[in-house]
Amino acid sequence: MKGTLGRPDAASGDVRYWSTTLDQVEPSDTCPRLIAQQLGVAYKPDATYKLAVIDKDIAKEKADAETFIPTFENLSSYIESKLPNKPENPDHIRQVMTPEYQAEYRKLIEGMGNAEWRNEDARAVYLFGKGLEADQVQVFEARMKIQIRTGANQYFLGNGLTMRIPANVTGHSGDRDRFAHGHHTGVGFVL
Template sequence: MMSQVHSSPTSYELGQIAKQKAANSNTSIIDAQALNNEVANATPKPRVNTVPTAAKILASKNQNSKSNKSNKSNIKPPVTMAEVQARMQAATVAVVTARNTGAPLPTSPYTLADKLDIVEQGLDEKYIVRIIESENATDEGTVGWVNPQTKQSTYWTTTYTQLEYADKDPELITSAVGKPYNDTADYTLLVIDADRAAIEGDMKTFIPTYDNLTNFAKADLEDTPADAITACMTPQYSAKYEAFIKVADTDGVDLKDTKEFSEFAQNIQLTEADAKVLSARHSINRKYGANEQFQGNGLTRNTDPVTGKVSQGMVETFSQDKNPQTLKYLEDNNILVRIAL
């Protein structure tokens, strides 16, 4: 008798499985293809560097909702921490005024094409920011979780200008970065001088596109086959990986558990080669935080908590810190500033 040969399920088949399971558990499925189409239809514009005033920056934000015209040329990254803090104060005035008058809150001045242009040109901002709950922002705290085995830390941030419009408003900031807002928590914004962190510490920061994260993972994940990393870092595999995660979550499968992972791969009839690709992708998720919502285009994926509408978010940055220090040390050495929100 001939043995039965199984082929791995296609993205469509996984999507159908996930949708059926989601329907039974009231879980939503994101239309990743629609987001990819939105990106494909945006045309990056040439970079133009001009020096703006605070008034121009705030004015561009107010006009953004009325026009698709690029405002990117009006925004220049700050060059000192003092400038960061001064611009934050200007942004605060705009947010407070809007809240007091019932006017619409400021929104990002960047069009989708602007953001894709930034991704294409590469990271050129000195200051990156990260929001954390204040209970983790003590003197002995760190910017991100430190792996006890590697003694290293990886975390996701964004550039200052991407978040500038949200001033020091924690609800606006968490919404902008796609982080659930906890109204019972206090928040702290970390403003990091990425240049000083790279020189005086051992931190590397880049925009996590498919190519950038692929190259990084190949150098960092020594026990993971390079061809498996390449295979899982594509838009097509991202759709498949999200479907895998939906199915695993619905079935209560813990993919971090080696035995459960193996049983899951067998149950959905993955070939040995495809199981290695899934393992590589899940390793990238676990070690770097590139979860199933990672798009590979350098932008966050935002979901409106009220309407459920999904959209392209801000440019995100990824940092690996090989020598993580306490927040007090970083602040004392002018690498970071903690701002209570």
């Protein structure tokens, strides 16, 4: 298989992806369902999955890739300094990248339907119905933009570990997360 990792950003060409270390997923062998549970990703039985093994030193050399442990602090720093099309208000970034806001965000996200995911107006109606004020909706939208732009979803713990899905699968915290971004989309890999 040849291709790129992550979805290239249309404007910058940057590619962002989440990963973990090989020793973390090794117990799941190549089972997509078990790996998805470990990595805090919703498993879709009809999807096609590929497992890529990446040498981070080669990725750095070939794609100018930077890898870091995605804590609230580290991801906030990346968002503020390097993320294209980030939330406009830096105060919103700092406000939503906390354990307290993450818990609130998770509850709000888990109640959303398909229409709310796709349509900002439908999402606003949903959020107002949950008792949020207009300024709180703007803060939520900043966090939603961070999820869309980085992949830090409602299961993001902000401590360098991923939340297992479901949370009762062998404990609450799962594997060690790694967040990587590179500046070239043409880095090929072969599996």
